[in-house]
Amino acid sequence: MTQANDRNFDQLIDKFDRKIYQTAKGEWRLKLLKEDLTPFYDAADALTVWDAGCGFAQISLWLAKRGHHLTLCDLSEKMLERAREAFINEEVTAEFYLDSAQNLALKLPQYDLILFHAVLEWLANPMPTLQTVIEQVKPGGHLSLLFYNRNAMVFGNVLKGGWRWKNVLDDSYLGKGSKMTPPNPQYPHAVIEFLENNHFKIITHTGLRVFHDYLNHETLAQSNADELFELESRYCRLPTFRDMGRYVHLVVQRA
Template identity: 55%
Template sequence: MKQKERGKFDQNFDPLIDKFKDQIYSGIKGEWRLKLLQEDLQELYQKDPMDIWDAGCGLGQLALWFAKEGHSLTCCDISYKMLEEAKKVFKEAGVEASFEKLPAQQMAAQIAQQDLVLFHAVIEWLANPLETLNSVSGKVKPGGHLSLLFFNYHSFVYRNALRGGWCVPFVADESVWYGRGKKLTPPYPQKPEVLIEWLRKHGYEIKVQTGIRVFHDYMNKTALEDTDIDELMQLEYRFCREPVYRDMGRYIHILARKITDSR
Protein backbone atom coordinates (compact mmCIF):
# COMPACT_ATOMS: atom_id res chain seq x y z
CA MET A 1 0.00 0.00 0.00
CA LYS A 2 1.42 3.37 -0.95
CA GLN A 3 2.09 5.82 1.86
CA LYS A 4 -0.46 8.30 0.53
CA GLU A 5 -3.16 5.62 0.65
CA ARG A 6 -2.65 4.87 4.33
CA GLY A 7 -5.78 5.57 6.30
CA LYS A 8 -8.15 4.96 3.38
CA PHE A 9 -8.18 1.21 3.95
CA ASP A 10 -7.78 -1.13 6.91
CA GLN A 11 -4.07 -1.87 7.31
CA ASN A 12 -2.81 -5.31 6.25
CA PHE A 13 0.63 -6.03 7.74
CA ASP A 14 1.70 -8.71 5.26
CA PRO A 15 4.29 -6.40 3.63
CA LEU A 16 5.58 -5.21 7.02
CA ILE A 17 5.53 -8.37 9.11
CA ASP A 18 9.30 -8.54 9.71
CA LYS A 19 9.50 -4.89 10.69
CA PHE A 20 6.39 -5.33 12.85
CA LYS A 21 7.90 -8.29 14.70
CA ASP A 22 11.21 -6.47 15.27
CA GLN A 23 9.82 -3.11 16.38
CA ILE A 24 6.52 -4.01 18.08
CA TYR A 25 6.97 -7.43 19.65
CA SER A 26 10.68 -7.81 20.34
CA GLY A 27 12.81 -6.17 23.03
CA ILE A 28 11.86 -4.32 26.17
CA LYS A 29 8.96 -2.47 24.57
CA GLY A 30 7.15 -5.62 23.51
CA GLU A 31 7.94 -7.41 26.78
CA TRP A 32 6.62 -4.50 28.84
CA ARG A 33 3.43 -4.25 26.83
CA LEU A 34 2.73 -7.97 27.25
CA LYS A 35 3.50 -7.85 30.98
CA LEU A 36 1.01 -5.04 31.65
CA LEU A 37 -1.70 -6.58 29.48
CA GLN A 38 -1.37 -9.88 31.31
CA GLU A 39 -1.60 -8.10 34.66
CA ASP A 40 -4.74 -6.22 33.60
CA LEU A 41 -6.33 -9.47 32.37
CA GLN A 42 -5.11 -11.77 35.14
CA GLU A 43 -8.46 -12.00 36.94
CA LEU A 44 -10.22 -13.09 33.75
CA TYR A 45 -7.36 -15.44 32.88
CA GLN A 46 -7.95 -17.31 36.12
CA LYS A 47 -11.70 -17.74 35.57
CA ASP A 48 -13.40 -20.93 34.39
CA PRO A 49 -12.91 -21.50 30.65
CA MET A 50 -14.31 -18.63 28.61
CA ASP A 51 -15.16 -18.06 24.96
CA ILE A 52 -12.69 -15.44 23.72
CA TRP A 53 -12.48 -13.68 20.38
CA ASP A 54 -9.17 -12.06 19.47
CA ALA A 55 -10.26 -9.56 16.81
CA GLY A 56 -7.03 -8.79 14.96
CA CYS A 57 -4.83 -11.35 16.68
CA GLY A 58 -1.51 -10.48 15.02
CA LEU A 59 1.08 -13.05 16.07
CA GLY A 60 -1.28 -14.47 18.69
CA GLN A 61 0.80 -13.91 21.83
CA LEU A 62 -2.06 -13.02 24.16
CA ALA A 63 -4.43 -15.52 22.56
CA LEU A 64 -1.86 -18.26 23.19
CA TRP A 65 -1.53 -17.21 26.82
CA PHE A 66 -5.28 -17.66 27.32
CA ALA A 67 -5.45 -20.88 25.28
CA LYS A 68 -2.76 -22.52 27.42
CA GLU A 69 -5.01 -21.91 30.43
CA GLY A 70 -7.86 -23.81 28.78
CA HIS A 71 -9.93 -20.96 27.33
CA SER A 72 -11.59 -21.33 23.92
CA LEU A 73 -10.05 -18.95 21.37
CA THR A 74 -11.30 -17.66 18.03
CA CYS A 75 -8.66 -15.59 16.24
CA CYS A 76 -9.02 -13.50 13.11
CA ASP A 77 -6.79 -11.17 11.14
CA ILE A 78 -6.67 -9.81 7.60
CA SER A 79 -2.96 -10.62 7.39
CA TYR A 80 -2.28 -14.09 6.01
CA LYS A 81 1.33 -13.98 7.21
CA MET A 82 0.33 -12.96 10.73
CA LEU A 83 -2.17 -15.81 10.93
CA GLU A 84 0.35 -18.32 9.69
CA GLU A 85 2.82 -17.21 12.36
CA ALA A 86 0.09 -17.46 15.02
CA LYS A 87 -0.92 -20.93 13.86
CA LYS A 88 2.71 -22.01 14.04
CA VAL A 89 3.20 -20.95 17.65
CA PHE A 90 -0.09 -22.58 18.67
CA LYS A 91 0.98 -25.82 17.02
CA GLU A 92 4.38 -25.71 18.69
CA ALA A 93 2.69 -25.15 22.06
CA GLY A 94 0.30 -28.07 21.49
CA VAL A 95 -2.86 -26.00 21.95
CA GLU A 96 -5.75 -25.32 19.59
CA ALA A 97 -7.76 -22.34 18.43
CA SER A 98 -9.99 -21.39 15.52
CA PHE A 99 -8.29 -19.15 12.96
CA GLU A 100 -10.09 -17.10 10.30
CA LYS A 101 -8.57 -14.81 7.67
CA LEU A 102 -11.25 -12.15 7.95
CA PRO A 103 -11.50 -8.49 8.93
CA ALA A 104 -13.02 -7.91 12.35
CA GLN A 105 -16.13 -6.34 10.82
CA GLN A 106 -16.88 -9.44 8.77
CA MET A 107 -16.09 -11.80 11.62
CA ALA A 108 -18.43 -9.84 13.89
CA ALA A 109 -21.32 -10.59 11.53
CA GLN A 110 -20.97 -14.34 12.07
CA ILE A 111 -19.49 -14.99 15.51
CA ALA A 112 -21.59 -15.56 18.64
CA GLN A 113 -21.33 -13.23 21.62
CA GLN A 114 -18.22 -13.85 23.70
CA ASP A 115 -17.18 -13.70 27.35
CA LEU A 116 -14.14 -11.64 26.37
CA VAL A 117 -13.22 -9.78 23.19
CA LEU A 118 -9.62 -8.69 22.65
CA PHE A 119 -9.29 -5.71 20.31
CA HIS A 120 -5.62 -4.82 20.53
CA ALA A 121 -3.72 -2.28 18.40
CA VAL A 122 -6.31 -2.48 15.63
CA ILE A 123 -8.66 0.49 15.92
CA GLU A 124 -5.94 3.03 15.06
CA TRP A 125 -5.31 1.25 11.74
CA LEU A 126 -8.91 1.17 10.53
CA ALA A 127 -10.52 3.31 7.87
CA ASN A 128 -13.66 3.56 10.06
CA PRO A 129 -12.48 3.17 13.67
CA LEU A 130 -15.63 3.81 15.72
CA GLU A 131 -17.91 2.06 13.24
CA THR A 132 -15.81 -1.08 13.54
CA LEU A 133 -15.58 -0.72 17.33
CA ASN A 134 -19.37 -0.71 17.41
CA SER A 135 -19.49 -3.98 15.46
CA VAL A 136 -16.82 -5.63 17.58
CA SER A 137 -18.16 -4.51 20.96
CA GLY A 138 -21.58 -5.83 20.00
CA LYS A 139 -20.14 -9.35 20.29
CA VAL A 140 -19.47 -9.00 24.02
CA LYS A 141 -22.03 -10.78 26.21
CA PRO A 142 -23.78 -8.74 28.91
CA GLY A 143 -21.53 -9.25 31.90
CA GLY A 144 -18.60 -9.97 29.58
CA HIS A 145 -15.53 -7.84 28.93
CA LEU A 146 -13.91 -5.85 26.14
CA SER A 147 -10.13 -5.45 26.23
CA LEU A 148 -9.21 -2.43 24.10
CA LEU A 149 -5.61 -1.47 23.39
CA PHE A 150 -4.85 1.52 21.16
CA PHE A 151 -2.16 3.94 20.02
CA ASN A 152 -2.58 7.14 22.04
CA TYR A 153 -3.33 10.43 20.28
CA HIS A 154 -1.91 12.51 23.14
CA SER A 155 1.37 10.64 23.17
CA PHE A 156 1.68 10.99 19.41
CA VAL A 157 1.26 14.79 19.60
CA TYR A 158 3.50 15.29 22.62
CA ARG A 159 6.34 13.04 21.46
CA ASN A 160 6.49 14.63 18.01
CA ALA A 161 6.33 18.16 19.44
CA LEU A 162 9.34 17.34 21.65
CA ARG A 163 11.27 16.23 18.57
CA GLY A 164 10.98 19.72 17.07
CA GLY A 165 11.88 20.48 13.46
CA TRP A 166 9.42 19.42 10.77
CA CYS A 167 7.40 17.50 13.39
CA VAL A 168 6.00 20.68 14.92
CA PRO A 169 4.00 21.86 11.85
CA PHE A 170 3.26 18.21 11.06
CA VAL A 171 1.33 17.58 14.29
CA ALA A 172 -0.55 20.84 13.87
CA ASP A 173 -2.29 19.52 10.74
CA GLU A 174 -4.17 16.27 11.38
CA SER A 175 -5.18 16.04 7.73
CA VAL A 176 -1.65 14.97 6.76
CA TRP A 177 -0.85 12.61 9.64
CA TYR A 178 -1.24 9.50 7.53
CA GLY A 179 0.64 11.02 4.62
CA ARG A 180 3.99 11.41 6.35
CA GLY A 181 6.04 9.71 9.02
CA LYS A 182 6.97 6.07 9.46
CA LYS A 183 4.96 3.17 8.08
CA LEU A 184 4.42 1.77 11.59
CA THR A 185 2.88 5.02 12.82
CA PRO A 186 -0.90 4.45 12.77
CA PRO A 187 -3.01 6.92 10.79
CA TYR A 188 -5.74 7.28 13.42
CA PRO A 189 -4.39 7.46 16.99
CA GLN A 190 -7.22 7.57 19.50
CA LYS A 191 -7.99 9.83 22.46
CA PRO A 192 -8.59 7.82 25.65
CA GLU A 193 -11.22 10.21 26.97
CA VAL A 194 -13.22 9.88 23.74
CA LEU A 195 -13.14 6.08 23.79
CA ILE A 196 -14.00 5.96 27.50
CA GLU A 197 -17.04 8.16 26.90
CA TRP A 198 -18.01 6.00 23.91
CA LEU A 199 -17.79 2.85 26.01
CA ARG A 200 -19.90 4.32 28.80
CA LYS A 201 -22.57 5.41 26.35
CA HIS A 202 -22.65 1.87 24.95
CA GLY A 203 -23.27 0.15 28.26
CA TYR A 204 -19.77 -0.44 29.63
CA GLU A 205 -18.11 0.30 32.94
CA ILE A 206 -14.34 0.86 33.01
CA LYS A 207 -12.55 -1.68 35.18
CA VAL A 208 -8.90 -0.95 34.40
CA GLN A 209 -6.99 1.73 32.54
CA THR A 210 -3.24 1.41 32.01
CA GLY A 211 -0.69 3.51 30.16
CA ILE A 212 1.96 1.46 28.40
CA ARG A 213 5.35 3.19 28.26
CA VAL A 214 4.54 6.50 29.94
CA PHE A 215 8.20 7.65 30.06
CA HIS A 216 10.33 5.37 27.88
CA ASP A 217 9.16 6.58 24.49
CA TYR A 218 9.77 10.25 25.29
CA MET A 219 13.45 9.64 26.05
CA ASN A 220 16.02 10.05 23.28
CA LYS A 221 18.72 7.49 22.55
CA THR A 222 21.33 9.23 24.70
CA ALA A 223 19.01 9.48 27.69
CA LEU A 224 18.09 5.81 27.40
CA GLU A 225 21.75 4.77 27.16
CA ASP A 226 22.50 6.75 30.34
CA THR A 227 19.57 5.20 32.24
CA ASP A 228 19.40 1.95 34.17
CA ILE A 229 16.59 0.15 32.34
CA ASP A 230 15.45 -1.71 35.47
CA GLU A 231 15.12 1.55 37.38
CA LEU A 232 13.20 3.07 34.48
CA MET A 233 10.80 0.12 34.36
CA GLN A 234 10.22 0.46 38.10
CA LEU A 235 9.27 4.08 37.50
CA GLU A 236 7.03 3.04 34.59
CA TYR A 237 5.30 0.52 36.83
CA ARG A 238 4.79 3.03 39.63
CA PHE A 239 2.98 5.55 37.44
CA CYS A 240 1.39 3.54 34.60
CA ARG A 241 -2.06 3.41 36.23
CA GLU A 242 -1.98 6.85 37.83
CA PRO A 243 -4.22 9.56 36.30
CA VAL A 244 -2.35 12.02 34.06
CA TYR A 245 0.62 9.67 33.54
CA ARG A 246 -1.52 6.77 32.27
CA ASP A 247 -3.13 9.10 29.73
CA MET A 248 0.32 9.84 28.28
CA GLY A 249 1.27 6.23 27.61
CA ARG A 250 2.34 5.39 24.08
CA TYR A 251 -0.47 2.87 24.16
CA ILE A 252 -3.52 2.81 26.39
CA HIS A 253 -5.20 -0.36 27.59
CA ILE A 254 -8.80 -0.25 28.78
CA LEU A 255 -10.61 -3.25 30.22
CA ALA A 256 -14.35 -2.61 30.25
CA ARG A 257 -17.25 -4.74 31.47
CA LYS A 258 -20.55 -4.68 29.59
CA ILE A 259 -23.35 -4.00 32.09
CA THR A 260 -26.11 -3.46 29.52
CA ASP A 261 -26.57 -4.48 25.90
CA SER A 262 -27.23 -1.28 23.98
CA ARG A 263 -27.69 -2.91 20.57
Protein backbone atom coordinates in the same frame (compact mmCIF):
# COMPACT_ATOMS: atom_id res chain seq x y z
CA MET B 1 -15.87 -0.28 4.77
CA THR B 2 -13.88 -2.72 2.67
CA GLN B 3 -10.97 -4.79 3.83
CA ALA B 4 -8.68 -3.00 1.39
CA ASN B 5 -9.06 0.20 3.42
CA ASP B 6 -7.66 -1.38 6.58
CA ARG B 7 -3.96 -1.96 7.20
CA ASN B 8 -2.70 -5.40 6.22
CA PHE B 9 0.73 -6.23 7.71
CA ASP B 10 1.66 -9.02 5.28
CA GLN B 11 4.46 -6.88 3.82
CA LEU B 12 5.79 -5.66 7.16
CA ILE B 13 5.50 -8.72 9.36
CA ASP B 14 9.25 -9.12 9.98
CA LYS B 15 9.76 -5.42 10.69
CA PHE B 16 6.75 -5.43 12.98
CA ASP B 17 8.18 -8.35 14.92
CA ARG B 18 11.68 -6.85 15.11
CA LYS B 19 10.65 -3.32 16.11
CA ILE B 20 8.01 -4.29 18.66
CA TYR B 21 8.34 -7.74 20.16
CA GLN B 22 12.09 -8.26 19.93
CA THR B 23 12.64 -5.25 22.18
CA ALA B 24 12.21 -4.27 25.82
CA LYS B 25 9.20 -2.24 24.69
CA GLY B 26 7.50 -5.41 23.53
CA GLU B 27 8.33 -7.25 26.75
CA TRP B 28 6.86 -4.40 28.81
CA ARG B 29 3.75 -4.34 26.65
CA LEU B 30 3.07 -8.04 27.14
CA LYS B 31 3.87 -7.91 30.86
CA LEU B 32 1.44 -5.06 31.56
CA LEU B 33 -1.29 -6.58 29.40
CA LYS B 34 -0.97 -9.87 31.28
CA GLU B 35 -1.17 -8.02 34.60
CA ASP B 36 -4.42 -6.36 33.52
CA LEU B 37 -5.85 -9.64 32.18
CA THR B 38 -4.80 -11.92 35.05
CA PRO B 39 -8.37 -12.05 36.50
CA PHE B 40 -9.55 -13.60 33.22
CA TYR B 41 -6.57 -15.92 32.98
CA ASP B 42 -7.35 -17.18 36.50
CA ALA B 43 -11.12 -17.48 35.96
CA ALA B 44 -12.56 -20.61 37.59
CA ASP B 45 -14.52 -21.55 34.46
CA ALA B 46 -13.16 -21.61 30.92
CA LEU B 47 -14.03 -18.42 29.04
CA THR B 48 -14.91 -17.95 25.41
CA VAL B 49 -12.46 -15.41 23.98
CA TRP B 50 -12.31 -13.74 20.57
CA ASP B 51 -8.99 -12.16 19.57
CA ALA B 52 -10.21 -9.72 16.93
CA GLY B 53 -7.06 -8.90 14.97
CA CYS B 54 -4.74 -11.37 16.65
CA GLY B 55 -1.36 -10.49 15.15
CA PHE B 56 1.21 -12.89 16.63
CA ALA B 57 -1.37 -13.93 19.26
CA GLN B 58 0.89 -13.93 22.31
CA ILE B 59 -1.95 -13.04 24.68
CA SER B 60 -4.35 -15.49 23.02
CA LEU B 61 -1.83 -18.30 23.34
CA TRP B 62 -1.27 -17.44 27.01
CA LEU B 63 -5.03 -17.67 27.66
CA ALA B 64 -5.46 -20.82 25.57
CA LYS B 65 -2.71 -22.63 27.49
CA ARG B 66 -4.74 -21.94 30.63
CA GLY B 67 -7.73 -23.77 29.12
CA HIS B 68 -9.83 -20.92 27.72
CA HIS B 69 -11.56 -21.30 24.34
CA LEU B 70 -10.03 -19.04 21.70
CA THR B 71 -11.27 -17.73 18.37
CA LEU B 72 -8.72 -15.73 16.37
CA CYS B 73 -8.93 -13.65 13.22
CA ASP B 74 -6.65 -11.36 11.26
CA LEU B 75 -6.69 -9.58 7.93
CA SER B 76 -3.06 -10.58 7.39
CA GLU B 77 -2.60 -14.14 6.13
CA LYS B 78 1.02 -14.15 7.30
CA MET B 79 0.11 -12.93 10.78
CA LEU B 80 -2.61 -15.55 11.09
CA GLU B 81 -0.26 -18.29 9.93
CA ARG B 82 2.33 -17.19 12.51
CA ALA B 83 -0.36 -17.37 15.20
CA ARG B 84 -1.51 -20.80 14.02
CA GLU B 85 2.07 -22.12 14.12
CA ALA B 86 2.49 -20.86 17.69
CA PHE B 87 -0.64 -22.73 18.78
CA ILE B 88 0.49 -25.91 17.04
CA ASN B 89 3.92 -25.70 18.68
CA GLU B 90 2.30 -25.42 22.11
CA GLU B 91 -0.21 -28.17 21.29
CA VAL B 92 -3.29 -26.07 22.01
CA THR B 93 -6.30 -25.58 19.76
CA ALA B 94 -8.30 -22.59 18.58
CA GLU B 95 -10.49 -21.48 15.70
CA PHE B 96 -8.71 -19.35 13.07
CA TYR B 97 -10.34 -17.06 10.50
CA LEU B 98 -8.67 -15.04 7.75
CA ASP B 99 -11.03 -12.10 7.85
CA SER B 100 -11.44 -8.60 9.24
CA ALA B 101 -13.01 -8.18 12.67
CA GLN B 102 -15.95 -6.16 11.34
CA ASN B 103 -16.81 -8.74 8.69
CA LEU B 104 -16.39 -11.73 10.96
CA ALA B 105 -18.37 -10.18 13.83
CA LEU B 106 -21.58 -10.64 11.86
CA LYS B 107 -21.00 -14.41 11.75
CA LEU B 108 -19.86 -15.03 15.32
CA PRO B 109 -21.64 -15.58 18.65
CA GLN B 110 -21.10 -13.35 21.65
CA TYR B 111 -18.07 -13.89 23.87
CA ASP B 112 -17.11 -13.64 27.52
CA LEU B 113 -13.99 -11.65 26.57
CA ILE B 114 -12.94 -9.91 23.37
CA LEU B 115 -9.35 -8.81 22.77
CA PHE B 116 -9.04 -5.86 20.38
CA HIS B 117 -5.34 -5.00 20.59
CA ALA B 118 -3.53 -2.46 18.39
CA VAL B 119 -6.15 -2.67 15.66
CA LEU B 120 -8.28 0.45 16.08
CA GLU B 121 -5.59 2.88 14.92
CA TRP B 122 -5.03 0.99 11.65
CA LEU B 123 -8.66 1.01 10.52
CA ALA B 124 -10.13 3.28 7.88
CA ASN B 125 -13.21 3.82 10.09
CA PRO B 126 -12.20 3.02 13.67
CA MET B 127 -15.28 3.83 15.69
CA PRO B 128 -17.89 2.16 13.45
CA THR B 129 -15.76 -0.98 13.54
CA LEU B 130 -15.45 -0.76 17.32
CA GLN B 131 -19.23 -0.45 17.49
CA THR B 132 -19.57 -3.68 15.51
CA VAL B 133 -17.03 -5.52 17.65
CA ILE B 134 -18.47 -4.54 21.04
CA GLU B 135 -21.87 -5.92 20.06
CA GLN B 136 -20.26 -9.36 20.32
CA VAL B 137 -19.49 -8.95 24.04
CA LYS B 138 -21.94 -10.90 26.17
CA PRO B 139 -23.97 -8.93 28.73
CA GLY B 140 -21.70 -8.88 31.78
CA GLY B 141 -18.74 -9.80 29.56
CA HIS B 142 -15.59 -7.79 28.95
CA LEU B 143 -13.62 -6.04 26.24
CA SER B 144 -9.84 -5.63 26.38
CA LEU B 145 -9.04 -2.66 24.14
CA LEU B 146 -5.47 -1.57 23.39
CA PHE B 147 -5.01 1.42 21.11
CA TYR B 148 -2.35 3.87 19.94
CA ASN B 149 -2.69 7.08 21.91
CA ARG B 150 -3.08 10.33 20.01
CA ASN B 151 -2.06 12.31 23.10
CA ALA B 152 1.37 10.66 22.98
CA MET B 153 1.74 11.32 19.26
CA VAL B 154 0.97 15.02 19.72
CA PHE B 155 3.24 15.41 22.76
CA GLY B 156 6.13 13.52 21.19
CA ASN B 157 6.04 15.65 18.05
CA VAL B 158 5.89 18.89 20.03
CA LEU B 159 8.92 17.86 22.10
CA LYS B 160 10.92 17.31 18.90
CA GLY B 161 10.16 20.86 17.75
CA GLY B 162 11.12 22.40 14.41
CA TRP B 163 8.91 21.69 11.41
CA ARG B 164 6.82 19.26 13.47
CA TRP B 165 4.97 22.08 15.25
CA LYS B 166 3.31 23.19 12.02
CA ASN B 167 2.39 19.57 11.32
CA VAL B 168 0.77 19.27 14.74
CA LEU B 169 -1.18 22.47 14.18
CA ASP B 170 -2.62 21.27 10.87
CA ASP B 171 -2.89 17.58 11.86
CA SER B 172 -0.48 16.47 9.13
CA TYR B 173 1.60 14.62 11.78
CA LEU B 174 -0.79 11.67 11.46
CA GLY B 175 0.58 8.62 9.68
CA LYS B 176 -0.54 7.65 6.20
CA GLY B 177 -0.84 3.98 7.14
CA SER B 178 1.84 2.76 4.72
CA LYS B 179 4.64 2.34 7.27
CA MET B 180 4.70 1.83 11.05
CA THR B 181 2.99 5.08 12.10
CA PRO B 182 -0.76 4.45 12.37
CA PRO B 183 -3.14 6.80 10.55
CA ASN B 184 -5.90 6.87 13.19
CA PRO B 185 -4.57 7.12 16.76
CA GLN B 186 -7.31 7.81 19.28
CA TYR B 187 -7.76 10.21 22.20
CA PRO B 188 -8.40 8.19 25.40
CA HIS B 189 -11.14 10.52 26.63
CA ALA B 190 -13.04 10.12 23.35
CA VAL B 191 -12.77 6.32 23.40
CA ILE B 192 -13.88 6.17 27.03
CA GLU B 193 -16.86 8.44 26.32
CA PHE B 194 -17.83 6.22 23.39
CA LEU B 195 -17.66 3.05 25.51
CA GLU B 196 -19.58 4.57 28.40
CA ASN B 197 -22.27 5.79 26.02
CA ASN B 198 -22.56 2.17 24.86
CA HIS B 199 -23.12 0.96 28.44
CA PHE B 200 -19.61 -0.26 29.21
CA LYS B 201 -17.99 0.37 32.60
CA ILE B 202 -14.26 1.03 32.90
CA ILE B 203 -12.60 -1.66 35.03
CA THR B 204 -8.91 -1.13 34.26
CA HIS B 205 -7.16 1.85 32.66
CA THR B 206 -3.43 1.49 31.96
CA GLY B 207 -0.88 3.47 29.95
CA LEU B 208 1.90 1.55 28.21
CA ARG B 209 5.24 3.35 27.92
CA VAL B 210 4.26 6.49 29.82
CA PHE B 211 7.92 7.62 29.99
CA HIS B 212 10.02 5.53 27.63
CA ASP B 213 9.02 7.08 24.32
CA TYR B 214 9.67 10.64 25.52
CA LEU B 215 13.31 9.90 26.37
CA ASN B 216 16.05 10.50 23.80
CA HIS B 217 18.52 7.80 22.78
CA GLU B 218 21.33 9.27 24.89
CA THR B 219 19.19 9.29 28.03
CA LEU B 220 18.08 5.71 27.43
CA ALA B 221 21.66 4.56 26.82
CA GLN B 222 22.82 6.08 30.12
CA SER B 223 19.89 4.79 32.20
CA ASN B 224 18.97 1.53 33.90
CA ALA B 225 16.25 -0.33 32.00
CA ASP B 226 15.01 -2.14 35.11
CA GLU B 227 14.59 1.15 36.95
CA LEU B 228 12.74 2.59 34.00
CA PHE B 229 10.31 -0.31 34.02
CA GLU B 230 9.79 0.18 37.77
CA LEU B 231 8.86 3.77 37.02
CA GLU B 232 6.55 2.67 34.23
CA SER B 233 4.89 0.17 36.57
CA ARG B 234 4.45 2.71 39.35
CA TYR B 235 2.83 5.43 37.27
CA CYS B 236 1.11 3.60 34.39
CA ARG B 237 -2.28 3.35 36.09
CA LEU B 238 -2.36 6.79 37.71
CA PRO B 239 -4.53 9.58 36.27
CA THR B 240 -2.68 11.88 33.85
CA PHE B 241 0.24 9.49 33.37
CA ARG B 242 -1.92 6.66 32.01
CA ASP B 243 -3.33 8.94 29.32
CA MET B 244 0.17 9.84 28.15
CA GLY B 245 1.34 6.31 27.36
CA ARG B 246 2.18 5.39 23.79
CA TYR B 247 -0.67 2.90 24.06
CA VAL B 248 -3.69 2.89 26.35
CA HIS B 249 -5.23 -0.35 27.57
CA LEU B 250 -8.82 -0.39 28.77
CA VAL B 251 -10.65 -3.35 30.25
CA VAL B 252 -14.36 -2.59 30.21
CA GLN B 253 -17.46 -4.54 31.21
CA ARG B 254 -20.76 -4.54 29.37
CA ALA B 255 -23.83 -3.83 31.43
